[in-house]
Amino acid sequence: xxxxxxxxxxxxxxxxxxxxxxxxxxxxxxxxxxxxxxxxxxxxxxxxxxxxxxxxxxxxxxxxxxxxxxxxxxxxxxxxxxxxxxxxxxxxxxxxxxxxxxxxxxxxxxxxxxxxxxxxxxxxxxxxxxxxxxxxxxxxxxxxxxxxxxxxxxxxxxxxxxxxxxxxxxxxxxxxxxxxxxxxxxxxxxxxxxxxxxxxxxxxxxxxxxxxxxxxxxxxxxxxxxxxxxxxxxxxxxxxxxxxxxxxxxxxxxxxxxxxxxxxxxxxxxxxxxxxxxxxxxxxxx
Numbered sequence: 364x365x366x367x368x369x370x371x372x373x374x375x376x377x378x379x380x381x382x383x384x385x386x387x388x389x390x391x392x393x394x395x396x397x398x399x400x401x402x403x404x405x406x407x408x409x410x411x412x413x414x415x416x417x418x419x420x421x422x423x424x425x426x427x428x429x430x431x432x433x434x435x436x437x438x439x440x441x442x443x444x445x446x447x448x449x450x451x452x453x454x455x456x457x458x459x460x461x462x463x464x465x466x467x468x469x470x471x472x473x474x475x476x477x478x479x480x481x482x483x484x485x486x487x488x489x490x491x492x493x494x495x496x497x498x499x500x501x502x503x504x505x506x507x508x509x510x511x512x513x514x515x516x517x518x519x520x521x522x523x524x525x526x527x528x529x530x531x532x533x534x535x536x537x538x539x540x541x542x543x544x545x546x547x548x549x550x551x552x553x554x555x556x557x558x559x560x561x562x563x564x565x566x567x568x569x570x571x572x573x574x575x576x577x578x579x580x581x582x583x584x585x586x587x588x589x590x591x592x593x594x595x596x597x598x599x600x601x602x603x604x605x606x607x608x609x610x611x612x613x614x615x616x617x618x619x620x621x622x623x624x625x626x627x628x629x630x631x632x633x634x635x636x637x638x639x640x641x642x643x644x645x646x647x648x649x
Contacts, residue, residue, distance in 0.1 A: 387586070388542050388585065388586075389542040389584065389595065389606055390586055391580055391584070391597075392539050394578065394579055395578045396536070397576045398534075400430070404533050404573075405573075406534050406570070407497050407512075408567070409569075410425070410440050410564070411494065411567075412440055412442060412491070412564055413565055415561070417443070417450060418443075419444065419546075421542065421543070421544060422441050422542070423439050423440050424438065424440075424455070425437060425540040426539055426540065428534065429460070429532055429535065430531070430532035432527075434479075436456075437455070438455060439496070440452055442490075451487060452494075453484075454483060454484055454488075454511050454520070455481070455482070456496075456498070456509030457474045458474065459474045460479055460527055460528065461479070461528070462478075463479050463527055464525065467523045484520060484521065489515075494511050495511070495512040496522075497511075506524040507525055507527060510522060561607070562608065563605065563607035564607070565605050580603050582604055583597040584597070593608040
């Protein structure tokens with residue numbers, strides 16, 4: 364996966380580093396007000412995959428940084444092929460900080476070939492539904508915990524947990540989210556930008572229970588070697604931003620989602636009723 368780490372966290376540096384990521388497509392900065400110098404101990408990122416082919420390939424993520432280190436973590440959602448007639452989503456929760464440890468069965472050592480820990484789970488998620496991706500520090504265990512919360516049913520799915528090394532503090536006030544088509548990390552096909560599958564995603568303003576803090580997500584922008592070639596459309600919506608790009612549909616793949624908060628549905632209601640019956644049931648951690 365594409366990620367940004369080992370860098371100073373000024374906005375200019377973040378944007379510069381993003382521009383060097385050839386296999387990512389879209390970036391969007393987020394920020395939180397009234398964050399103490401020690402950082403905050405919990406943050407929530409709302410994300411909805413509004414429309415996408417039900418195949419592996421896209422990664423919709425939000426990165427977060429910590430005090431006391433220049434490395435980062437991230438959490439996000441990925442589409443997966445349907446299973447037994449039900450849609451499947453994949454959630455990730457990772458740390459790229461050397462010395463991170465975990466005994467969680469959903470987690471493994473290493474992150475994208477480097478130091479850290481990677482945690483993930485798959486469940487019968489619903490396209491078009493907003494999920495809150497929680498990142499919370501447990502004082503009693505000393506672990507950071509990643510959780511998916513269904514904003515409709517309020518069901519919770521555990522992604523994973525890890526412990527950061529001594530000297531690493533709370534989450535800082537800003538970082539960057541991204542949209543990535545990760546199959547290109549293994550090599551780009553000829554005329555690859557024209558072959559990018561369509562997607563539409565909602566990134567909500569981050570939230571926290573820390574007193575006086577308010578989160579915002581900025582308007583997404585293109586970068587990478589497909590800049591100007593993927594028909595990007597990005598605009599503010601209630602509670603966040605919506606971004607869609609590309610125009611290729613994979614034959615035989617369903618991409619429809621249910622009507623949910625943060626966007627205006629463009630599909631007849633009878634086309635999306637089946638998505639509402641999906642169960643928030645963990646399938647397997649991978």
